[in-house]
Amino acid sequence: MKEAINQSRLPTPKTIFLSLIILSLFILIFLSLQSHNSLQKPISTNPTHGLKIRPGYTSYDTYIHHQLQKTTNPKLRKIWTTRDWARKIRVFQRFFNRLKQEKLLSTTSKALCIGARVGQEVEALKRVGVNNSIGLDLVPYPPNVIKGDFHYQPFDDETFDFEFSNVFDHALYPDKFVGEIQRTLKIGGICVLHVAVSRRSDKYSANDLYSVEPLKMLFNGSELVRSRKVDGFGLDTEVVFRKKKS
Numbered sequence: 329m330k331e332a333i334n335q336s337r338l339p340t341p342k343t344i345f346l347s348l349i350i351l352s353l354f355i356l357i358f359l360s361l362q363s364h365n366s367l368q369k370p371i372s373t374n375p376t377h378g379l380k381i382r383p384g385y386t387s388y389d390t391y392i393h394h395q396l397q398k399t400t401n402p403k404l405r406k407i408w409t410t411r412d413w414a415r416k417i418r419v420f421q422r423f424f425n426r427l428k429q430e431k432l433l434s435t436t437s438k439a440l441c442i443g444a445r446v447g448q449e450v451e452a453l454k455r456v457g458v459n460n461s462i463g464l465d466l467v468p469y470p471p472n473v474i475k476g477d478f479h480y481q482p483f484d485d486e487t488f489d490f491e492f493s494n495v496f497d498h499a500l501y502p503d504k505f506v507g508e509i510q511r512t513l514k515i516g517g518i519c520v521l522h523v524a525v526s527r528r529s530d531k532y533s534a535n536d537l538y539s540v541e542p543l544k545m546l547f548n549g550s551e552l553v554r555s556r557k558v559d560g561f562g563l564d565t566e567v568v569f570r571k572k573k574s
């Protein structure tokens with residue numbers, strides 16, 4: 329018995345071999361976790377803290393397909409254009425009236441609403457007298473919303489005096505989303521974003537924002553006019569930028 333116990337304490341070639349296999353397994357698992365993490369880092373070139381791109385969009389097509397799934401849903405479109413229609417317009421009108429009082433928007437502004445879906449925000453702009461208004465979305469809704477991707481806006485440089493969006497969280501490439509706004513705004517033009525910073529947005533979001541700091545970094549050709557808390561359909565913060573002379 330004694331002999332047997334002593335023998336089992338000596339590492340046999342077999343146990344050394346097994347230990348080596350287990351060790352290399354651990355190393356492999358560690359390495360694969362490392363590369364997985366690096367894939368989950370923001371796609372954006374900015375080393376921006378407080379802004380995370382959601383993993384899981386394996387290609388741009390997957391992302392677009394996911395966005396379209398909800399936007400083209402016939403039952404939802406029916407609700408958006410009936411039950412939700414007037415209610416949302418009223419709320420948007422309040423936001424835009426305030427911006428008019430603050431001289432950040434005027435009836436002569438040429439205005440764009442990004443990710444406008446069925447365009448209640450466009451309708452609201454028209455009702456507060458900003459007649460020259462149009463919406464942009466992957467799915468058109470004539471006459472107020474035309475088809476286009478906000479990562480590649482179908483407009484010339486310096487087209488708009490005012491751009492509004494409550495869909496920043498749907499941008500897979502936040503730097504392109506903001507870059508296109510800065511490109512199509514006139515110098516001195518105003519961009520108003522409604523974003524969620526202290527709550528998570530829906531499962532169709534492509535990024536999560538944890539403060540307004542990343543926006544300040546992304547709007548590198550603009551100045552921050554102001555930022556305030558709002559209650560806008562699950563979005564809690566209104567951020568206003570003005571495009572600077574280049």
Ligand SMILES: C[S@@+](CC[C@H](N)C(=O)[O-])C[C@H]1O[C@@H](n2cnc3c(N)ncnc32)[C@H](O)[C@@H]1O
Pocket residue numbers: 395396399416442443444445446448449464465466467476477478479494495498499561
């Ligand atoms: C949460 S909905 C907001 C709709 C509208 N702004 C409102 O408040 O009722 C997000 C919208 O963004 C649109 N969208 C998502 N990705 C887009 C993209 N890359 N380019 C243009 N629109 C996009 C979707 O089609 C959807 O209509």
Ligand SMILES: *[C@@H]1O[C@H](CO)[C@@H](O)[C@H](O)[C@H]1NC(C)=O
Pocket residue numbers: 435436457459
């Ligand atoms: C905007 O359109 C409405 C309705 O057509 C009109 O009554 C209003 O005068 C127009 N406003 C401007 C600033 O052109």
Ligand SMILES: *[C@@H]1O[C@H](CO)[C@@H](O)[C@H](O)[C@H]1NC(C)=O
Pocket residue numbers: 503507548549
């Ligand atoms: C702003 O950032 C973009 C990249 O996100 C870059 O291409 C551009 O040159 C920058 N512009 C300024 C004015 O720094």
